[in-house]
Amino acid sequence: EPEVTQTPSHQVTQMGQEVILRCVPISNHLYFYWYRQILGQKVEFLVSFYNNEISEKSEIFDDQFSVERPDGSNFTLKIRSTKLEDSAMYFCASTRDKASEAFFGQGTRLTVV
Amino acid sequence: DQQVKQNSPSLSVQEGRISILNCDYTNSMFDYFLWYKKYPAEGPTFLISISSIKDKNEDGRFTVFLNKSAKHLSLHIVPSQPGDSAVYFCAASALQGGSEKLVFGKGTKLTVNP
Numbered sequence: 001e002p003e004v005t006q007t008p009s010h011q012v013t014q015m016g017q018e019v020i021l022r023c024v025p026i027s028n029h030l031y032f033y034w035y036r037q038i039l040g041q042k043v044e045f046l047v048s049f050y051n052n053e054i055s056e057k058s059e060i061f062d063d064q065f066s067v068e069r070p071d072g073s074n075f076t077l078k079i080r081s082t083k084l085e086d087s088a089m090y091f092c093a094s095t096r097d098k099a100s101e102a103f104f105g106q107g108t109r110l111t112v113v
Numbered sequence: 114d115q116q117v118k119q120n121s122p123s124l125s126v127q128e129g130r131i132s133i134l135n136c137d138y139t140n141s142m143f144d145y146f147l148w149y150k151k152y153p154a155e156g157p158t159f160l161i162s163i164s165s166i167k168d169k170n171e172d173g174r175f176t177v178f179l180n181k182s183a184k185h186l187s188l189h190i191v192p193s194q195p196g197d198s199a200v201y202f203c204a205a206s207a208l209q210g211g212s213e214k215l216v217f218g219k220g221t222k223l224t225v226n227p
Contacts, residue, residue, distance in 0.1 A: 004156070031213060043157065043202065045214040056214055091156050098213045101147055104156035 002026045004105035006092050012111045021077045021108045023092030032075045033093040082112045116140045119218035132190040134221050136203030143205040148188045151200045193225045
């Protein structure tokens with residue numbers, strides 16, 4: 001069964017450093033997303049990406065965040081200068097089209113120290 | 114800003130019985146609803162969805178009911194199995210409004226006892 005894969009599974013970084021979280025969405029999917037879950041809180045939407053551009057973003061997704069689809073398979077989330085409060089599980093997701101269910105990856109646990 | 118609410122943080126049921134997980138929403142623009150199951154250290158796994166034009170959708174042991182007037186949906190699992198023990202998230206989106214983002218509830222931890 002096709003799946004969304006994320007790397008790394010766990011990333012520890014120092015405050016102020018840049019991190020790049022990587023995702024390989026399901027191959028025939030057209031919409032890509034990043035969500036995060038801070039420990040003990042709910043899953044929150046960050047950004048959606050379609051046709052090589054951001055289609056929607058939340059207020060969390062400020063100038064420190066960016067997304068890119070550098071080739072035909074990878075979808076990345078970059079945090080330019082990490083803060084302690086960026087520590088969370090980050091989930092990548094993809095959908096075949098706008099009205100279909102989202103498939104999530106296993107997540108990357110980001111720990112900022 | 115709790116547009117999607119799951120008021121029960123936990124639920125415990127006996128194997129073979131029915132599990133009923135509830136979800137309320139406040140945004141009348143929501144028109145597509147989904148249930149996800151999540152194990153620790155894994156991503157959410159899609160279970161079942163329902164469009165606002167329907168009031169019921171069934172898939173095997175899982176049935177989702179939607180009451181638009183009450184802005185309420187529920188997930189029924191019959192019969193419950195120990196492997197169903199996980200955190201269940203309700204999610205909603207406003208597709209007709211041009212948004213495909215999912216708004217999640219806080220989740221309900223289901224424990225199915227053998």
